[in-house]
Amino acid sequence: MNFLYENLLAILILLPVFGAVLTLAHQMFWKQEGQIKWLTLGFTLVNFAVSLLMFAKPAAASGSYMFEKNVPWISAISPNFHVGVDGLSFWLLILTTFIMPIAVISTWNAVEKRVTAFYIFLLLLESAMIGVFVSLDLLVFYLFFEASLIPMFFLIGIWGGENRIYAAVKFFIFTALGSLLMLVAIISLYFIYADQTGFAGTFDLVAIQNAFKIGTMSFSGAMAGTGTLLFMAFALAFAIKVPLFPFHTWLPDAHTEAPTAGSVILAAVLLKMGTYGLMRFNFALFPDQSREWAWLFITLAIVGIIYGALVAMVQPDVKRLVAYSSVAHMGFVILGMFSFTEAGMQGALFTMLAHGVTTGALFLLVGFIYERRHTREITQFGGISNVMPIYATIFVITTMASIGLPFLNGFVGEFLIMVGMFKSTVLGVTAAVNWNIIATMAAGTGVIFAAVYLLWMVQRVFFGKVTNDKNKSLADLSWREIGLMIPLIMLMVYMGVFPETVPEPL
Numbered sequence: 001m002n003f004l005y006e007n008l009l010a011i012l013i014l015l016p017v018f019g020a021v022l023t024l025a026h027q028m029f030w031k032q033e034g035q036i037k038w039l040t041l042g043f044t045l046v047n048f049a050v051s052l053l054m055f056a057k058p059a060a061a062s063g064s065y066m067f068e069k070n071v072p073w074i075s076a077i078s079p080n081f082h083v084g085v086d087g088l089s090f091w092l093l094i095l096t097t098f099i100m101p102i103a104v105i106s107t108w109n110a111v112e113k114r115v116t117a118f119y120i121f122l123l124l125l126e127s128a129m130i131g132v133f134v135s136l137d138l139l140v141f142y143l144f145f146e147a148s149l150i151p152m153f154f155l156i157g158i159w160g161g162e163n164r165i166y167a168a169v170k171f172f173i174f175t176a177l178g179s180l181l182m183l184v185a186i187i188s189l190y191f192i193y194a195d196q197t198g199f200a201g202t203f204d205l206v207a208i209q210n211a212f213k214i215g216t217m218s219f220s221g222a223m224a225g226t227g228t229l230l231f232m233a234f235a236l237a238f239a240i241k242v243p244l245f246p247f248h249t250w251l252p253d254a255h256t257e258a259p260t261a262g263s264v265i266l267a268a269v270l271l272k273m274g275t276y277g278l279m280r281f282n283f284a285l286f287p288d289q290s291r292e293w294a295w296l297f298i299t300l301a302i303v304g305i306i307y308g309a310l311v312a313m314v315q316p317d318v319k320r321l322v323a324y325s326s327v328a329h330m331g332f333v334i335l336g337m338f339s340f341t342e343a344g345m346q347g348a349l350f351t352m353l354a355h356g357v358t359t360g361a362l363f364l365l366v367g368f369i370y371e372r373r374h375t376r377e378i379t380q381f382g383g384i385s386n387v388m389p390i391y392a393t394i395f396v397i398t399t400m401a402s403i404g405l406p407f408l409n410g411f412v413g414e415f416l417i418m419v420g421m422f423k424s425t426v427l428g429v430t431a432a433v434n435w436n437i438i439a440t441m442a443a444g445t446g447v448i449f450a451a452v453y454l455l456w457m458v459q460r461v462f463f464g465k466v467t468n469d470k471n472k473s474l475a476d477l478s479w480r481e482i483g484l485m486i487p488l489i490m491l492m493v494y495m496g497v498f499p500e501t502v503p504e505p506l
Contacts, residue, residue, distance in 0.1 A: 004053070005053070005057065005067065006067075006069070007069065008050065008053060008054065008067045009067050009069060009083040009084070009085065009130075009134045010069060010081075010083065011050060012047060012050055012051055012093070012097070012130050012134075013083075013127050013130050013131050013134070014127070015043060015046065015047050015050065015127075016043060016044070016047060016123040016124065016126040016127040016130075017123070017124065017127045018043075019039070019040065019042075019043030019044075019123045020120045020123040020124050020127075022039065022043075023036055023039055023040060023116060023119055023120050023123065024116065024120060026039060027116040036115055036116050036119050037104070037108060037115070037119065039119075040104050040119040040122060040123060041101060041104045041105065043123060044097070044100040044101040044104055044122075044123070044126065045101050047097050047100070047126065048097040048098055048100070048101060050097075051093060051094055051097040052094075054066065054067065054085065054090060054093070054094070064086070065084025065085060065086050065136065066084065066085050066086065066090070067083070067084060067085055068082075068083070068084035068136075069081070069082070069083050069084070070082040070083075070136075070204075073140075077139075077190075077201070077203075078200060078201065078202055078203065078204075079137050079139040079140055079203045080137050080140070080203075080204060081137070081140060082135070082136040082137040082140070082204055082205075082206070083134040083135060083136060084134065084136050085133070085134055087349075088276065088279055088280065088349065089133045089134060089276070089280070091349065091353055091502060092133045092269075092272055092276055092352070092353075093130060093133045093134065095268065095269060095272070095353055095356050095357075096126065096129050096130055096133065096269050097126075097130070098487075099264065099265060099268045099269055099356065099360055100122070100126045100265075102264065102360070102364070102484055102487075102488070103122065103260075103261040103264045103265050104119070104122060104261070105480065105483075105484055106260050106261050106264060106364055106367060106484060107259060107260055107261045108480065109371070110259065110260060110367070110371060111159060111259070113158075113159075114158060114159075117154075117158070118155070118158075118159055121151040121154050121155050122151070122155070122261065122265075124147075124150075124151045125148060125151035125152060125155070125265065128144050128147040128148035128151065129144075129148055129265075129269050129270070129273070131143075131144030131147070132144045132145050132148060132273050132276070133273075133276060136204065136205045136206055137203050137204055137205065138186045138189065138190075138203040138204075138205060138208075138281075139186060139203040140203070141205075141281075142179070142182065142183055142186055145179060145182075145237075145273065145277075146176070146179055148270065148273070149171075149172055149175055149176060149179075152171070152262065152265070152266065152270065153168050153171065153172045154168075155258065155259060155261070155262040156168040156171060156254060156257055156258045156259075156262055157169075159259040159262070160257035160258050160259060160262070161256065161257040161258075162257075163253070163256075163257050164257045164258075166253065166257075167250075167253040167254050167256065167257035167258070168254075168257070170249075170250045170253055170254070171250050171253070171254045174240050174243075174247070174249075174250040175237075175240055175241060175250070177240075178236050178237035178238075178239075178240040178241070178247075179237050181233040181236055181237060182233055182234055182236075182237035182238075184233060185229075185230045185233035185234055186203065188226075188230055189203075189208060189230065189285070190202065190203055192217070192223075192226070193207075193208055193211060193217060196211070196216060196217045196218070197211050197216045197217055205280075205281070205284070205285075208285060209284055209285070212285070219286070219288070219289070227286060227288070227289055228289055228292075228293075230285075230286065231282060231285075231286040231289035231290065231293070232293075234277070234278075234281055234282050234285075234286070235278065235282055235293075235297075237277070238273075238274040238275070238277035238278045238281075238282070239274065239278075239297075239300075240274070241270070241271065241273050241274030241277070242271060242274035242275055242278075242330050242333075242334065243271070243274070243327065243330070244274075244297070244300050244301065244304060244330070244331070244334055245300050245301075245303050245304030245307055245308070245327065245331065246300070248304065248308075248327045251271075251323055251326065251327065252320050252323040252324060254266060254323075255267070255319060255320070255322070255323035255326075255363070256317060256319050256320050256323065259367075260363060260364065260366075260367030260370075263319070263363040263366075263367070264360045264363050264364055264367075267322075267326055267355070267356070267359040267360050267362075267363055268355075268356035268357070268359065268360035269356065271326065271330055271355075272352050272356060274330075275330065275333050275334065275337065275348065275352055276352075278334075278337060279337060279345075279348075283337075290338070290340075291340060291426060294338040294340065294426045294427070295426070295427055297334055297337075297338045298334075298335060298338050298339075298421075298426070298427065298439055300331075300334070301331040301332070301334035301335040301338070301443075302331065302335065302439060302442045302443050302446075303331075304327050304328065304330070304331035304334075305328045305331035305332060305335070305442075305443050305445075305446035306328075306442070306445060306446055306449065307327070307328075308324045308325065308326075308327030308328030308329075308331065308446075309324075309325075309328045309446050309449030309450055309452075309453060310449065311324045311327075312324035312325050312328070312449075312450075312453045313449070313452065313453040313456070316377055316378055316379065317376045317377060317378070318366050318369075318376045318377075318378060318457065318461070319363070319366045319370075319376045320376075321378075321453065321457055322359060322362045322363060322366060325359070325402065325450065325453070325454070326355070326359055328446050328449075328450060329351065329355045329359070329402075330355070331443075331446070332347075332348075332351055332413070332414055332417050332443065332446070333348045333351050333352055333355070333417075334348075335348075335417055335421055335439070335443055336348035336351065336413075336416065336417035336420055336421070338426065339417070339420040339421045339423075339424040339426060339436075340424060340426050341420035341421075341423050341424050342420070343416045343417075343419045343420035343423065344416065344417055344419075344420020344421060344423075344424065345420070346416050346420075346502075347412075347413045347414065347415070347416025347417035347418075347419070347420055348413070348417060349413075349502065350409075350412055350413035350416060350495075350499065350502055351410075351413030351414060351417065352413075353409075353413075353495070353502060354401070354409035354410050354412070354413050354492075354495060355410075357401075357409060357488055357491050357492060357495070358398060358401045358402045358409060358410055358488075358492060359402065360488070361398045361401075361485065361488040361489070361492075362395075362398055362399075362402065364484060364485065364488075365391070365394065365395050365398060365485075368391065368477065368481055369381075369384075369391070372474050372475065373470065373471070373474070378457060378460050378461060379460075380468055380470075380471075381460070381461040381462075381468065381471060382460060382461065382463075382464055382465070382466065382467040382468065382471070383462070383463065383464050383465045383466035383467060383471070384461055384462045384466075384471060384474070385462040385463060386465075386466055387466060387471060387472060387473075387474050387476070388474055388475075388476045388477070389476065390476045390477050390482065391476055391477050392462045394477070394482075394485050394489060395458070395461075395462065396458060396462070397489060397492070398488075398489070398492070399454050399455070399457075399458055401492040401496070402450070402454060403447075403450055403451045403454055403455070404447060404450070406496070407493070407496045407497055408492050408493065408495075408496040409491065409492045409493075409494075409495035409496045409499075410492075410496075411496060412495070412496060412499040414447060417443075418440055418443065418444060421436060421439055421440040421443065422436065422437060422440045423436075424436045427439060
């Protein structure tokens with residue numbers, strides 16, 4: 001058992017890779033694609049079960065990591081396989097392993113071509129995402145961060161919709177270009193560490209943080225400009241991944257064209273890699289620059305909240321509407337983070353988790369109706385609750401969670417973020433105006449707009465008379481689909497009623 005705990009994070013990373021290799025071998029030698037789904041599902045379920053073992057260990061002390069493992073890798077340049085989890089990465093890791101079996105089951109009857117390749121890419125994607133959340137070495141983090149692009153690129157480009165190639169290439173170019181700047185910043189930190197401390201260069205996050213704490217490494221004085229440039233390089237890579245306005249344009253296309261599993265993973269986990277990166281690296285390595293430029297990120301977050309909501313209102317496609325709602329929700333996460341208050345930080349983490357559950361569920365529900373009607377146009381529906389009452393009930397509950405109805409998971413995070421921003425001093429106060437309160441009020445309009453566009457969509461799709469003859473014979477949710485939604489609905493309610501179960505992020 002000690003071996004399992006000592007190597008838990010390595011097992012979580014390697015198990016999906018082993019599953020991908022075994023899946024490929026199974027197809028090569030036995031050529032039975034029907035068993036591939038079960039094999040993939042088995043590995044994702046086992047990985048989820050293994051991740052739950054983390055609950056058996058007591059929480060790490062502040063500033064330390066659980067299940068930490070540091071193994072030398074390339075001695076010449078000293079990147080190490082250094083992994084560990086704390087209150088921030090712990091919950092995002094659980095979210096990742098929880099979502100993956102759901103994503104696998106969601107495409108059970110939807111993928112008809114290159115089935116083996118599809119499930120191999122899902123497993124490799126899981127491995128890369130877990131690696132991102134547990135890496136404590138900058139170079140290893142970068143490798144996992146980039147590795148996550150490749151499976152998602154192929155998932156969109158091969159199994160996506162009509163404009164899948166355009167969406168996949170746009171997704172790849174946006175995220176890869178931002179990541180290249182981050183790589184330059186990582187290499188720069190390596191040499192700056194060596195120059196300022198007198199020791200060999202390192203990519204180790206903990207070592208670099210300690211150098212800043214004891215004063216052997218600093219971005220003050222003549223190095224202030226360098227610190228700002230490195231901060232911006234990291235921030236741009238993560239802002240694109242969030243995505244923060246105005247770097248969001250790849251997201252609606254990627255969501256619209258991605259297969260259901262791709263959209264679920266993209267919304268639930270991949271977007272969180274951006275906000276996680278800002279918290280883990282920008283705040284830890286560049287605290288002064290983070291506060292100095294907080295006004296910019298808060299401004300862009302508020303613009304994104306309002307813009308995302310307004311554009312969502314006019315979307316004719318349900319999936320595209322949900323995609324723009326993600327722009328608004330992730331704007332709230334950024335707002336809470338850059339408030340630099342305890343309430344704001346807790347709200348940001350809570351909203352990340354709530355958004356992963358709720359928006360992932362919305363994309364599942366959109367996928368269910370698309371499998372039946374092969375359209376997502378709002379005008380093609382109307383009165384769906386008359387023929388699909390179970391589907392309509394679950395959709396309405398999920399929508400209420402997304403809006404932020406009290407006692408559902410969407411409320412707590414947004415409330416904490418608003419409180420945190422209200423208490424914040426990061427924007428300053430003049431004799432005439434308190435900019436923190438102004439920012440809170442501006443963001444609050446996004447909550448109102450969210451209620452408008454989501455409720456309007458629900459009214460047009462589900463209520464009234466059945467206006468399209470093609471909808472009269474639609475089958476309600478199957479037991480498989482209901483089974484997929486039950487744990488998500490339970491989490492929405494549980495997180496809304498017992499929010500204290502999610503601990504502090506840092």
